Amino acid sequence: MDSVLAPSSTSSFSSPLNNNNNHHHHHNKNFYKSNINNSKNKSRFSVPSSSGICNLRKFSTVSFGYGYRYGCGCRLRRSSGCSKIHDSTRGVMASSASPENSKPKVVTGPGGYVLEDVPHLSDYIADLPTYPNPLQDNPAYSVVKQYFVHVDDSVPQKIVVHKDSPRGVHFRRAGPRQKVYFDSDEVHACIVTCGGLCPGLNTVIREIVCGLHHMYGVKKVLGIDGGYRGFYAKNTIQLNPKVVNDIHKRGGTILGTSRGGHDTSKIVDSIQDRGINQVYIIGGDGTQRGASVIFEEIRRRGLKVSVAGIPKTIDNDIPVIDKSFGFDTAVEEAQRAINAAHVESESIENGIGLVKLMGRYSGFIAMYATLASRDVDCCLIPESPFYLEGPGGLFEYIERRLKENGHMVIVIAEGAGQELLSESMQSMTQKDASGNKLLLDVGLWISQRIKDYFLKQRKMPINLKYIDPTYMIRAIPSNASDNVYCTLLAQSAVHGAMAGYTGFTSGLVNGRQTYIPFNRVIEKQNKVVITDRMWARLLSSTNQPSFWSAKDVIEDKVDGEESNQLLDNGNCSEESLVCKEITN
Numbered sequence: 356m357d358s359v360l361a362p363s364s365t366s367s368f369s370s371p372l373n374n375n376n377n378h379h380h381h382h383n384k385n386f387y388k389s390n391i392n393n394s395k396n397k398s399r400f401s402v403p404s405s406s407g408i409c410n411l412r413k414f415s416t417v418s419f420g421y422g423y424r425y426g427c428g429c430r431l432r433r434s435s436g437c438s439k440i441h442d443s444t445r446g447v448m449a450s451s452a453s454p455e456n457s458k459p460k461v462v463t464g465p466g467g468y469v470l471e472d473v474p475h476l477s478d479y480i481a482d483l484p485t486y487p488n489p490l491q492d493n494p495a496y497s498v499v500k501q502y503f504v505h506v507d508d509s510v511p512q513k514i515v516v517h518k519d520s521p522r523g524v525h526f527r528r529a530g531p532r533q534k535v536y537f538d539s540d541e542v543h544a545c546i547v548t549c550g551g552l553c554p555g556l557n558t559v560i561r562e563i564v565c566g567l568h569h570m571y572g573v574k575k576v577l578g579i580d581g582g583y584r585g586f587y588a589k590n591t592i593q594l595n596p597k598v599v600n601d602i603h604k605r606g607g608t609i610l611g612t613s614r615g616g617h618d619t620s621k622i623v624d625s626i627q628d629r630g631i632n633q634v635y636i637i638g639g640d641g642t643q644r645g646a647s648v649i650f651e652e653i654r655r656r657g658l659k660v661s662v663a664g665i666p667k668t669i670d671n672d673i674p675v676i677d678k679s680f681g682f683d684t685a686v687e688e689a690q691r692a693i694n695a696a697h698v699e700s701e702s703i704e705n706g707i708g709l710v711k712l713m714g715r716y717s718g719f720i721a722m723y724a725t726l727a728s729r730d731v732d733c734c735l736i737p738e739s740p741f742y743l744e745g746p747g748g749l750f751e752y753i754e755r756r757l758k759e760n761g762h763m764v765i766v767i768a769e770g771a772g773q774e775l776l777s778e779s780m781q782s783m784t785q786k787d788a789s790g791n792k793l794l795l796d797v798g799l800w801i802s803q804r805i806k807d808y809f810l811k812q813r814k815m816p817i818n819l820k821y822i823d824p825t826y827m828i829r830a831i832p833s834n835a836s837d838n839v840y841c842t843l844l845a846q847s848a849v850h851g852a853m854a855g856y857t858g859f860t861s862g863l864v865n866g867r868q869t870y871i872p873f874n875r876v877i878e879k880q881n882k883v884v885i886t887d888r889m890w891a892r893l894l895s896s897t898n899q900p901s902f903w904s905a906k907d908v909i910e911d912k913v914d915g916e917e918s919n920q921l922l923d924n925g926n927c928s929e930e931s932l933v934c935k936e937i938t939n
């Protein structure tokens with residue numbers, strides 16, 4: 356690595372990698388106190404409240420960059436006794452700290468090597484003490500040849516390269532570090548789950564709690580009830596290995612979830628008030644956006660609080676990562692609905708089995724469920740516009756399949772054909788509490804259109820059975836492979852937070868666990884690329900029309916340059932998940 360292009364914009368930048376010689380502070384419980392007292396703004400820290408002086412030993416946060424930012428774990432802060440001091444402190448912080456967001460940390464090296472690094476607490480807090488990683492005394496890990504991840508280990512985003520290709524973008528490899536930035540007793544972690552359900556949420560919760568407890572001896576873990584708003588509007592739940600022991604066998608999230616309710620300053624106030632110093636945020640694209648602004652506010656206040664995201668999305672629409680947890684489970688569960696549709700349609704004359712699957716903007720579940728099943732004759736996804744009437748349209752294809760085969764199965768993603776629906780129904784302006792567009796039910800709509808066309812227009816008897824298993828798929832526990840995947844994601848997040856990294860999402864890139872900066876997971880959406888080989892495989896397995904005219908194909912070949920470029924820069928391998936990152 357030869358240069359840091361854009362380190363954090365805070366006053367002091369010290370690489371976490373070079374900062375391993377501070378462990379002489381180990382067990383110095385008065386560390387914060389002594390350093391605060393050494394600060395040139397020392398007088399600010401001894402303002403008495405009506406209930407006495409706040410216990411400096413309880414301070415969970417320090418920053419020396421501006422000399423007078425601090426946080427406090429004191430429970431009295433919201434009470435009349437302490438609020439004046441703390442509120443005024445927030446005022447001071449707001450006026451003194453840099454208002455702009457942190458800049459991406461990019462490190463370059465020889466041969467076109469680029470590391471898109473994640474922030475570290477030491478980027479904005481000077482002289483943080485480090486401690487030996489407690490894992491080195493863990494008997495389970497004593498057999499591991501290489502205990503700790505090398506400080507320079509990184510994972511390439513693109514693994515298909517040419518002889519002369521530059522080394523390209525890399526992400527920091529996840530895993531335990533030799534030195535950690537939290538003493539076990541000092542850690543007060545919290546976990547929150549936001550957005551829609553996804554198989555595996557409980558496994559991630561379980562493994563964060565057990566990982567913190569068993570690997571790092573952390574005892575204080577708080578569950579935030581009901582998503583982001585739970586930080587300031589709900590009770591919390593104490594979590595320990597006993598409480599979470601068998602939750603991975605249940606669907607949903609034991610913590611509850613919600614959409615909307617993201618109030619950054621109330622959330623960060625709550626984090627500060629409770630003395631929380633590690634925040635684990637499990638959720639989809641919206642949640643990671645929320646996590647990113649929470650991180651920025653925490654950094655702005657100079658708090659020693661690590662923010663770690665774990666990407667959750669049943670739709671698999673988060674970019675960079677190979678695939679999201681719960682996706683395999685969803686594809687597997689979708690087989691049951693597709694099988695039912697097949698059995699039903701096969702058993703009656705001109706039977707049509709129609710299955711709606713989730714996928715708001717990305718049709719991965721529908722595509723993979725179709726490819727896995729082999730009973731599907733047509734798969735409709737949001738990325739591939741289709742039309743109903745006329746040559747090359749859906750109705751013509753249905754009629755042909757019924758004549759050839761006597762029955763057919765159609766899989767449709769919930770976000771497919773929305774533009775056709777909005778033409779015939781009122782426009783889609785409604786949004787959910789998080790600001791996501793509320794979709795019209797494409798399954799009911801298309802069922803009706805098919806029935807009207809064949810029964811009324813063509814006077815051809817058909818039997819259509821519509822199955823909507825969407826919430827049944829989302830609500831089940833994760834399968835075996837997702838359980839293992841969830842464990843790795845959760846443990847990686849724990850290792851990262853303990854090592855002082857922050858503002859990162861834990862994710863699988865080319866089969867290796869990495870830390871990805873928030874900006875990379877929130878800037879785009881992962882989409883099926885319909886001009887790539889995986890969609891061609893699907894078309895050839897179903898024999899469905901592409902719904903593309905020759906003109907469209909030629910036009911797309913011209914536009915295609917862009918998507919190929921995206922593919923090159925993206926995580927997508929044509930042999931695994933074929934995808935495209937689009938800008939929101």
Ligand SMILES: Nc1ncnc2c1ncn2[C@@H]1O[C@H](COP(=O)(O)OP(=O)(O)O)[C@@H](O)[C@H]1O
Nearest residue numbers: 550551614615617638639640641642644645789
């Ligand atoms: N741009 C944003 N900034 C801050 N918070 C957001 C943003 N988008 C969504 N959120 C919050 O993230 C949470 C989950 O978002 P949502 O879109 O419902 O689900 P998901 O995270 O699964 O995509 C909600 O509480 C929502 O308020």
Ligand SMILES: O=P(O)(O)OC[C@H]1O[C@](O)(COP(=O)(O)O)[C@@H](O)[C@@H]1O
Nearest residue numbers: 550551639667668669670713714715
């Ligand atoms: O009815 P809800 O809970 O809003 O969920 C429906 C949506 O949730 C999803 O599963 C995606 O949810 P997320 O954005 O939370 O990942 C979509 O497929 C679907 O449109």
Ligand SMILES: [Mg+2]
Nearest residue numbers: 550639640641
């Ligand atoms: Mg989402």
